[in-house]
Amino acid sequence: MAPGECVNSTPWHDLSMQDAQLHQPPTRPYRWWLWLVASQLVVAWVWWRLGWQIGLPFMVATHLPFWWGVLWPYSRMYGPVLSRLPGDAPRVWLTIDDGPSADTRTLLDMxxxxxxxxxxxLVAERAAARPDLVKEIVLRGHDIGNHSNRHPQAWFWALGPRRMRDEISSAQTTLTDLAGRAPRWFRAVVGMSNPFVQAPLRDLNLARVAWSARGFDGVGRSADAVMSRLKPSLSPGAIVLLHEGGADGRHIEVMRRVLEILEDRGLRAELP
Known part of the structure; x- marks a missing residue:
């Protein structure tokens, strides 16, 4: 093997460039404050000059982009987010949320x-309850990501800076201890990322990941309903959002069908 090459003959500097394109932790987590202050100064001027009848709806309108940044999983308003792999190589990235669970070993076998x-x-509290599964995931050559400490799906989007940092940092510590290596990727609970997510991601060198293929398998839909939505999106570069831990076993059936479709379409499920 020639110096400067890896086993797939891709120069190391090209791999570094590819990784830098994908793995992008926030670098300016407080930049949104500038936009907020500037917009509200404009609101104050409009209110003063034109009265509350115009100033009030204008103020509401200036807040809409900030809400959009929280509620839209692909929004880059508060920081970078990866939702698709670049290029047209025949590969996809399978991502599995909410584990570990009773499904984990079956999914690993598949x-x-x-x-x-x-x-x-992984949700750190669930990982701490099943440390053997975390080790098995890693031993079988898969990766782990940070999916919060307790998975507060009803109110994750509304956490303040202290509680948000605790959710992310505590999970990072637990998962690092269990896996023997620090996660590099973070997925927001329910995909919603408020402004206070970015600072802990920067400090922990975590990059946020969304998805481009989703079948809503986490909300009780049947495998048939999930696949009818998911199947058209299984294309080169897709980041596929899946879940584990459902009581009815539908997540295992969905995974089986996804893997068969990928094989039929000549798509490889690889880590980025």
């Missing part, structure tokens, strides 16, 4: 059978 790799975005 992935092994198809020579597929995935990133498991």
């Amino acid at each position: 992935l092994d059978a198809h020579d597929a790799k995935a990133t498991f975005f």
Whole structure:
């Protein structure tokens, strides 16, 4: 092997560039404050000059982009987010949220059978209760991601800076201890990322990941309903959002069908 090359003959500097394109932790987590202050100064001027009848609706309108940045999973208003792999290589990134669970070993066996790799975005409290599964995920060549400490899905979007930092930092500490290496990727709970997510991500060198293929398998839909929505999106570069831990076993059935479709379409499930 020639110096400066890796096993797939891609120069190391090209790999570094590819990784830098994908893995982008926030660098300016407080930049949104400038936009907020500037917009409200304009609101104050409009209110003063034109009265509350115009100033009030104008103030509401200036807040809408900030709400959009919280509620839209792909919004880059508060910081970078990866929602698709670049290029047209025949590969996808399988991401599995909410584990570990009773499904984990079965999912691992299915992935092994198809020579597929995935990133498991783990909830730290659940991981601490099943440390053997975290170790098995890593030993089988898969990756783990940070999916919060307690998975507060009803109010994650509304957490303040202190509680948000605790959710992310505590999870990072727990998962690092269990896996023997620090997660590099973070997925916001329910995909919603408020302004206070960015500072802990920067400090922990975490990059936020969304998705481009989603079948809503986490909300009780049948495998048929999930696949009818998911199947058209399974294309080169897709980041596929899946879940584990459902009581009815539908997540296992969805994974089985996804892996079969990927195989039929000549798509490899790889880690980024």
